Amino acid sequence: MHIFLYVLFGIGVAFNGLGALALIRFPDVYTRLHGATKCTTFGSIFTAVAVIVYGFARGGTTYQTLAIHAIIALLALLITNPTGSHAIARASYRSGIKPKGAVVDKLEDRS
Template sequence: MIGLIVTYLLYIFLGIGLIFNCLGSIGLLRFPDVYTRLHAATKCTTFGSIFTSLAVIVYGFALWYKGNTAYGILSLHTIVALAALVITNPTGAHAIARAAHRSGIKPKHAVVDRLEVAELK
């Protein structure tokens, strides 16, 4: 019974992760400028990686529960990698967007550039 629940959780988490990663790819192709593309790529790959990592964690803990201690360690390593990804992915996107703004790349549909006004102060 637990094996069946774990299998369903794996399929659900992998499916959600796949959907988010595909949406990020579509966003890279469809959005008009650097900022919206960066937003789509960052948000979707972050959530896609979270759900894919959750599938690995659930599978690792299920195998650990059956007696394979190495898979419990794999799950702990995945948790650490996921925490690093959740922290660094948005931070990196922010740094790239700020560098693009400072280099003079303007958003396509922006009416008011509040960041430029704030940087002048």
């Protein structure tokens, strides 16, 4: 049981670390958004699932409450994260930041 939880946490932390690494390695705001917002979401899903599994397995009202709160946090994350990164991307495009090294930019043709 605990080993399973450690595996979940390990995967989560690994992807969160990759997200941080992406901030350093990628060249501009759009590619950094890919790494920094989505790898961390995927990592956070695993850590949240670990908390949920632990909460329901341990039992008792306190731990069930913990698990339910983790589920709601997960739902909120899944809704707010894409909305937020879309808002950042759209705002940066509108303030004139072009994607660096882009092979194609269809949005430029439109405006």
